[in-house]
Amino acid sequence: MEHGTEDQDATARAELxxxxxxxxxxxxxxxxxQIDGMYxxxxxxxxARGDRWRIWIGQGAHVLRASDLYEExxxxxxxxxxxxxxxxxxxMPLAEALGLVRSSLERWAGLRA
Numbered sequence: 001m002e003h004g005t006e007d008q009d010a011t012a013r014a015e016l017x018x019x020x021x022x023x024x025x026x027x028x029x030x031x032x033x034q035i036d037g038m039y040x041x042x043x044x045x046x047x048a049r050g051d052r053w054r055i056w057i058g059q060g061a062h063v064l065r066a067s068d069l070y071e072e073x074x075x076x077x078x079x080x081x082x083x084x085x086x087x088x089x090x091x092m093p094l095a096e097a098l099g100l101v102r103s104s105l106e107r108w109a110g111l112r113a
Contacts, residue, residue: 015098032048
């Protein structure tokens with residue numbers, strides 16, 4: 001799987017921060033891809049591993065406990081073989097992961113409004 005460039009990663013991070021989110025100590029990696037941080041004084045944690053990505057938003061997110069929002073989705077880019085699909089989420093490009101975090105946070109904020 002092709003990974004994003006540093007410019008794409010920086011742009012995606014800036015877009016996430018533009019909605020008021022701050023990224024914590026975890027931002028990137030492979031198997032799993034992880035991102036943590038705060039949004040509207042609320043913690044979030046994103047993890048992509050195997051064939052799925054997950055996000056926890058709310059108290060408990062940092063320890064993977066019950067939180068305000070838990071979202072889990074399959075991740076399978078077009079053209080991924082069945083064999084590669086088993087582990088593909090763990091190699092998700094960081095820019096794409098940051099975009100998923102941003103859309104999840106915006107959806108969560110809309111539910112609270």
